[in-house]
C-alpha cells in the first residue's frame with residue numbers, strides 16, 4: 478500500500494536523526510541486506526550552498542547514508558548535475574563536510590545502459606550504476622519548477638539520465654509538457670526507488686528550480702515507499718490540485734488510485750506557497766501555432782545586468798538557440814523549444830521567463846472569444 482510519512486523537523490543533526498531513523502526503518506522493513514549496493518540519488522542540480530535551497534540538504538544525505546551503512550550496505554551517492562562540476566557541488570554544497578568521515582563513494586553518473594521504459598519512448602539510456610544497484614534511494618528537494626510547476630520525487634529521478642542526454646530529451650519532447658511528464662514518469666517508474674525521502678525543511682518557491690527561486694522554510698521531511706503518493710501528498714499540502722502536477726496526471730491516466738494512499742504524521746497545509754508563473758507554452762487555434770510559437774508565447778529572457786557571459790546556458794541549450802552577444806547573450810526564439818533548461822542552469826540568476834506583451838494581449842482576446 479502506498480504510504481507517506483510526514484515529520485516536522487529542522488536540520489539540526491541530532492534531532493533530525495532521532496526523527497528520521499524510525500521513518501527509514503519503517504520504509505526499509507529490513508529489505509536492505511548486508512553487502513547490498515545502494516545508490517543514493519539526491520538533487521545535486523548545480524553548485525549552491527545549502528541556504529539557497531537548490532540542492533538536497535547535506536545533513537539529510539548524511540543521516541540516510543549512516544542508516545544504510547549501519548544496515549551493512551555499500552553506499553554510492555550520485556547524480557548527473559545539470560551544470561557546475563560534481564566535485565565543486567560536493568564541496569560548496571556542504572557534502573564533503575557532512576559526509577567526509579563516512580564510508581561512502583560520491584561519484585557522478587557517467588556510464589549508461591539501455592532499458593525499455595515502454596511506449597511511446599522505448600529504449601532509453603539511464604545511468605548504469607542505477608540499473609546495476611541492488612537498491613536506489615531517492616532524495617529529492619521540494620522545489621518549484623518553471624516548466625513543470627514543481628520538482629518532487631518523480632522529477633528528481635530524471636537526474637538518472639546522464640549529462641547532455643537530458644537536454645536532448647527536452648528537444649525530443651519539445652513544447653509538449655504532458656509528453657515530457659510521461660517521459661519523467663516512465664523513467665521514474667523504471668528506476669523504482671526502494672523509498673524516497675524528500676527535503677522540505679528549507680524548500681523553494683517562486684521561480685525555481687535554480688538560483689532564481691526563493692528559499693522558504695516549511696520544516697518538514699516526507700518519506701514514502703511510492704513516488705507518486707509522495708508527490709500527491711505534497712501537492713495537497715501546498716493547496717495544489719494533484720493533477721496540476723502533470724506527472725501525477727500521467728499516473729492517473731495509467732490507472733493510479735490516489736484514494737489508496739495512507740498518510741501518517743500531521744502537517745498543516747501550507748498557506749501562500751508561491752508557485753512559478755507557468756504561462757501557456759502554446760494556445761489558440763492550431764493554424765496560428767507556428768506564428769505564435771515564434772513571436773507570442775512565453776520565452777526566456779536575460780537580465781543583462783546580471784549576466785556574466787559565463788557560457789553555461791549556451792553550452793547546455795539543447796536547441797542551440799543562445800549566442801554570446803556584445804553584452805550578455807542573445808536568443809534565437811525561432812529555434813528555442815521553451816524547455817527553460819537555460820533558466821535552470823544559469824548560476825547567476827540572470828534568466829527568467831516572460832510572455833511578450835503582444836502574446837498576453839492576443840491570448841486575452843482569444844480567451845474572451847473562447848478560443
Ligand code: SF4
Nearest residue numbers: 784785787788790823
Ligand atoms: S545568462 Fe547566465 S548562464 Fe548564460 S551566460 Fe549569462 S550568466 Fe552565464
Ligand code: SF4
Nearest residue numbers: 794813814816817819
Ligand atoms: S534558449 Fe533556453 S529555453 Fe530555449 S531551447 Fe535553449 S535552453 Fe531551452
